[in-house]
Amino acid sequence: MARTPIRSFRFPWRSRADIARDVDTELGFHLDMRIRELTARGMDPDAARRAASAEFGDIEGTRVYCRAADARGDRAVRAADRLTEWRQDARYAWRTMRRTPTFTVVSLLTLALAIGANTAIFSVVRAVLLRPLPYADPARLVVASESWPNTPGSRSPMSPPDYVDYRAQQHAFIGLGAYSNAMGPVVWQPAGADPTTLTGIAADAQLFRVLGVRPMLGRVFDAHADVMGDSASAIVSYGFWQRALGGDPHAVGRRLTLNGRSTEIIGVMPRGFVLDRNEDVWLPLDIRDDLANAAITRKQHWMIVIGRLRPGVTIEAGRADLRLISNRLGAQYPDADGGRAAIVAPLHELAAGNLRTPLLLLQAAAAMVLLIACANLINLTLSRTIGRRQELALRAALGAGRGRLVRQLLTESVLLALAGGALGVGLAIVATRALLAINPNTLPALFPVGVDRQVLGFSLLVSVAAGAVFGIVPALHAMRAGVHDALQEGGRGANAARSGSFVRRALVTTQVALAVMLLVGAGLLIRSFAELTRVRLGFEADHVVTAQLRVSGPRYDSIPMVNGFYDAVLDNVAHAPGVIASGAATVLPMQGSVSTSLRIEGQPMDESRLPDMAYIAIRGQFLEALQIPLIAGRRFDASDTPNGQKRVLINQIAARRYFRNGDAVGTRIRIGPNPNGDWMTVVGVVGDVRSGGLDVPPTPTLYVDHAQEAWDHTLTVVMRTTDSRQAIEALRRAVKETDPGLPLRNVQSMDEVVGSSLAARRFALGLAGSFAGLALVLATLGIYGVLAYEVSTRTREFGVRLALGASTRSVLGLVARRGLAWSLAGLALGMGGAVAGARLLAGTLYGVGPLDADTYLLVAAGSLAVVTAACLVPARRATRVDPLTSMRSE
């Protein structure tokens, strides 16, 4: 049985037909051999054939079986081969990267920054725009509100009687639930420890059912037991349960002293459940008093109402349903509800609405940075690939196919991009954490930002795409140039360098254009920010400290007790060393305001269009502490007793807008929904203050004396002082002496209060600014790199030119002019793009238009200077070429 193999080709690349032929040949050989043997033994050939066939068994079945087995085997071998090849490519790529550490480090850094920027923004986009809200089937949840009378498009919360009417008459919703975020902090008095304040929200029994979230422990509110029952109950958050109750599995049934009242914990909500602002506790919302007093309270709009649409009911149908009711209410109560229309909006849209545009703009900016980075990497890789043409040609000559070489280059770039992407993700995690820590109130609590599987998937996708983009262009380019030329040329000649020049030029132009667009955008934001910091606040924030103080508990059920407490504390503090002036207010400037309606004695007014006033109750020397100037009349003084004639102060805008000749002092007014309320006398006019935030111009404002209107139990104390730490200590002591059960909260300087109204803006500006800066740096590097490479490939040409008598100036111009021409084209394109794109920013800008000429000129001049510098450095190198050395160099 001697064997003589003649050829041993590799089977795995056989076609289906090849496999079939091979199997047939093999089986045919077997049968022939058997027939031969049988005929040799003397059998008749036909009989032998029949016998061999019968002996063999199921020939057709075997044929099919063998073909299938071969095909499977071939596939496995092919896959293994591919894996081996890929491993070779990867190993080779690793060696190449290590051989050129500068290239590798520069590319990795570029990629890490660009992919990191995209990942960071995407993690916010994912949290705010893509992640479903933490409720059951959140797509069917809507917010129901009402417009202000005869003001379509405006949006106001609902009043308790309206809410109950909507709830009873609607058909489109499984249910409506409501909560109030105006409750103020909840004071918790732990046994044997200092009191602390908790964030709390009052919610009704329907709300939890509408949201469809089951408590992790215990139960949610029940209309009878909790709202109407006698014993106080509370639901606590997962965070509070962990932090304050040690994750006690038997927490339900334990009691907490909240706002001076013993309260039973009836439930613990699951992790991640949040309504409005990272609440610790939810208390039952009791509107029985409001309903008993519906004639007045129908005009008090403070309830936030959430509804769940019935299955199959569209949001339009839901809106039509509530519109019907709002029309009916308007006819029934023209005084309160006339001209109000029901508004129904998706809950998610409302929560994320004003973040959508800025986030998408930031994502677009990040994408532009990535494009610039890719352009840079294409240029870098292109130069390197051209430098490697000999090596590639050699590999091709040694038998590597074109596809294999392209795959090799792609493997290199994708691996590089993946490594850069991994670094970028790390960078993004660190950066977002740091940024959110610096600006904690930038995003609503409803949107927890983090890097989850989807964000990682996004980064992976972006990395691979980037790698493919900056790998495929140079690879195809190198392949097209052909291997023979490369070998013959014997090095990186002028031809090689020129062959990529169109691509390079286009890339440089694109880079500059993108960078200019980003710079203009960031420039407009910076100018807006600068305008805002120059805004006249109307008060002096320096040397002022503030702290929130709330009285709570049964002790303070009467107004005199509230007044007694605040008088005692403020008196005590006023005499503390270093305190120049001290007072308190229900709300600080920058922190928004409550509004009320205004009626002026002797002026006929349209009852359905009463003017709006911001309403602030103040005590002590609040105006003096913030140095809000008195314009006319007098401030509150000792003659204004709690039970005497009611006095108010108004600001200049209110005086000018609502009073004849702006002369308000001495006029009597009525405020609030009740047309027969007490008359109040305007005793003074004070300066305008920006109360809604830096970017909101002052609005008509009314100051009442908190001693006369002490229904709000939370005040913020403000102290003008020479030593803020001492002042806060004095305040702490004063509170402790007066009532040891009450805590201070939110201790911060007035500068911080002003600053935090800019938090979101600063956050966006920081990101946009760093993206623009990064873009400029990358684009500059790109121009520099391309020119430097050109100079290095044309050394001989410059040598010849210089030897033939060309002046250094002309050589300098030769190089620099090229770079500048591409850059100027980019600059022009970028300016055009910026003009087109800046309109998108219009809503975010303050004090500058989207076509602000100064910004455009500054960006143009700045980028021109940077770009010129980037062109001159390599150009100067060209002039220093020594003719002799350069001739010898090739």
Added chain:
Amino acid sequence: MARTPSELLQGTVDILILRALAWEPMHGYAISRWLDARSGGVLAVDGAALYQALHRLEEHRLVSASWGLSENNRKAKYYTLTGAGRARLRAESVVWKTYADAVTKVLKPA
């Protein structure tokens, strides 16, 4: 011999083939002759079972194949035992021996 070999018989054919190839590389026909001769005609494996087993073994890379010339100068597919095949043969032989001994022990008249 059964027309459709059961699991056990499939395994048996596999191990017999591996044993045959441990001797030297062979084509299918030679393997069938070798088995016939070695077993004195008792273990006659039909062609269908033999070739299905060979291709299955090749798919699992217990044997590898290459084309060669037969004794009478015809193109034939030669099979060689791979390293994995040799290891499988060793392991299966032990199992088979234990099994056969056990069966023999049980069948032996007490």
